[in-house]
Amino acid sequence: MAMKKPEFIVEGEKEETCSLPPLSPVSAACASSSLPLSILPVFKFEVPINEDSIIELLCNELVPFNDRLSSVLDTDKKGVKWWRKVDFRVKDLVVFPTLPSGLSPEEYDQHLHEYLSKIGTEGFPKDRPLWEVHIIKHPTSNGGGAVVFKFCHAIGDGYSLVSLLMNVLRRADDPLLPLTFPNVPLRPKAVRKNGCGFPLKCFNTISDVWESTLRGTCLKDHKSAVRSGKPKCIWSLLLFQSSLCSWRTSSKSSQKLKGLLMLQSVNDVITGMIHYAIHLYLFKKEKDLGGKRMTSVAMLNVRSLRGFSSIDEMMKAGIWGNGSITLSMPIPTFVPEKHIDLDPLEFIRRAKKSMKRIRDSMFVQLAMPLAKTLMRMKGAEGFAEFIYSSMKNATTLITNVIGPHEKMAMAGSPVSDFYYIVTGIPQA
Incomplete structure (x- = not known):
């Protein structure tokens, strides 16, 4: 039976x-x-x-x-x-x-x-x-x-x-x-203590808050082979169209990648490699990239500000929900005559510089309080439209999570x- x-x-x-x-x-x-x-x-x-x-x-x-x-x-x-x-x-x-x-x-x-x-x-x-x-x-x-x-x-x-x-x-x-x-450190490094550290941090914070406001409203990247720049009414239709899934596997044990990871963080290497790939694609499609404004929106985990140094500790602490914010980073572009001698490491170095610039600002600490204020002012739908516009006005979005060893x-x-x-x- x-x-x-x-x-x-x-x-x-x-x-x-x-x-x-x-x-x-x-x-x-x-x-x-x-x-x-x-x-x-x-x-x-x-x-x-x-x-x-x-x-x-x-x-x-x-x-x-x-x-x-x-x-x-x-x-x-x-x-x-x-x-x-x-x-x-x-x-x-x-x-x-x-x-x-x-x-x-x-x-x-x-x-x-x-x-x-x-x-x-x-x-x-x-x-x-x-x-x-x-x-x-x-x-x-x-x-x-x-x-x-x-x-x-x-x-x-x-x-x-x-x-x-x-x-x-x-x-x-x-x-x-x-x-x-x-055991990847997630907490941002402290800013070097010097005479101009605090004034610089205040200036960067004001600049980041202003840019974030513009990104969610009117500041758009230039049109390119990566970003179509179609109006929002068209974007809302494209939102429900099909997309293509594709992936590329890189072995962490490869000597070249291992050498990069010894000198830079994982985020620096990933972001730099993606920016370099975008640059190669755009150069192949458009040739002339001079003067184009292009940015990538990166997701940053703000739970690290509470002092957790690894994902194991974060998981044990049980901090659940949406603890990430969006940050914009410029995608480097170079004129054609410099493209032949362009070193891919330059994109990683620039990504590292952008990450350091983010750490030299208090925008990360202010992001959640500002989000709550915007939520009270505009409601859930208005806040969602602001986030959507911030993504739509950028060229690409980068996000990653850490996986286990075994x-x-x-x-x-x-x-x-x-x-x-x-x-x-x-x-x-």
Whole structure:
């Protein structure tokens, strides 16, 4: 006699009022119609996936991790958004896509990319928690299947979701041992104490606040082969069109990259390499880049200001939500005659200089109080439009999170590949 599979029902609050705190300004903005951001972490596995083990893992280890995973958004009489716990079945949040049968792994890769583009433009039902899981049981080029999580950005930022996902992942070599992360210092270095340090910091702070205000309103990058510069009404249509997923893997053990990381931070190297790639592409498409204003918007984790030196400590502290802000950095451009002798390291050096310039300002410390002030003045939709304009007016957006040292496994299946995609941004 076959046993009936458990339904995995999660019960919500019985009280009419919710004990969870209201949404932060950034979370409220990400939950608005003007900025429908979602994060799609994608896991590919070496062996076929056991769907029952995945669902059981979601119910027993993922959902209990944070109350937001069993809550929906509610609005009080004052228009303030809150989290409200609800009853739901975990299986209702799990989707099994129907793909053609008998295809090659490479063809299934293409179907996976198209599927990611499709679900990235879809919203969430209002009567269910703002997350879901898509289980693809077809083989890919580097594994026996894939699991795609989809989280509304209102639940949390990259660092919060890393702590969430690492709770359901184990070490592939020994599931009893915890995953470990690189001990990368996240706290900004102190500014050198000298006679002009404080006046310079004040000047940089005023300059950054003014530029941030202009970025969210009227200051736009020049049109280029990377940035179309189409008006907002067109951008809102493009927001729900498909996008292309692509990636490039660089081995940290390579001698060239290892040498760079010994002299610069990871963020400096990543940002410099992306800026250099953009410059090469633009030079190939346009030739003349002189005088063009181009910027990249970088996501900065402001939890580091509280003194946490590694992601392990941040995860243990349980600081959840959206603790990141956006910062603009110039993308260097050079005239054609200098392009032949251009050293890629120059882009890394300039990225490092931009990072140092950010540390020599109090804008990072003021960003959250300014966001709360803007939220009170313009409301969630107005604040969301400001953030959206800041992204739309820039050329590109850069974000990254730190992964563990060891090979990962989920529900006993070793992970062969992992990446994540942010959807809903103008650049998508």
